[in-house]
Amino acid sequence: QKEVEQDPGPLSVPEGAIVSLNCTYSNSAFQYFMWYRQYSRKGPELLMYTYSSGNKEDGRFTAQVDKSSKYISLFIRDSQPSDSATYLCAMKETSGSRLTFGEGTQLTVNP
């Protein structure tokens, strides 16, 4: 079993929809949680970063961490065609610097 599971999609939504992207994990030592966005043929860029449980909002993006369920989510409100990309979750224990990545979810927002 992988430490981090992420539905690969593809996920296709109409413009303006609310998008929910999710990851589950098995390692209870994970304390740092991140979401990356990767456009085709580009390197991943960090979108959101959270520590421990709770919500964090940045514009149209909200990251949610539920450590009791070992489940994290990224919500995109009012989705735009420019949000079309692959979204990767990543997690890290307190010690060390190793990030564990999900396989990524491919999202397409249709105009």
Next chain:
Amino acid sequence: SQTIHQWPATLVQPVGSPLSLECTVEGTSNPNLYWYRQAAGRGLQLLFYSVGIGQISSEVPQNLSASRPQDRQFILSSKKLLLSDSGFYLCAWSIRGGNYGYTFGSGTRLTVV
């Protein structure tokens, strides 16, 4: 501000030829440095990471090697490329501890023919 440079952007190499991909970081000191490979439609595979000059940890035994000759320079090499070495190679850096995530370069798309 910190920036990461990775080149070349694309590369087509014949089987059996050598490889050298270079990555440099600006605006920070003593970064952790990483090389990843991403196959088409797949996740990120960590190949090597380095916490200092000359200190390289290999994650996957394979046809590749890495070197860190300077604090902010990371090089990925191969003496003889295989077809299976094709992929999208990404360099990344982080502060010590990596608690704030990694910053990735723009990647090199390598095709071995």
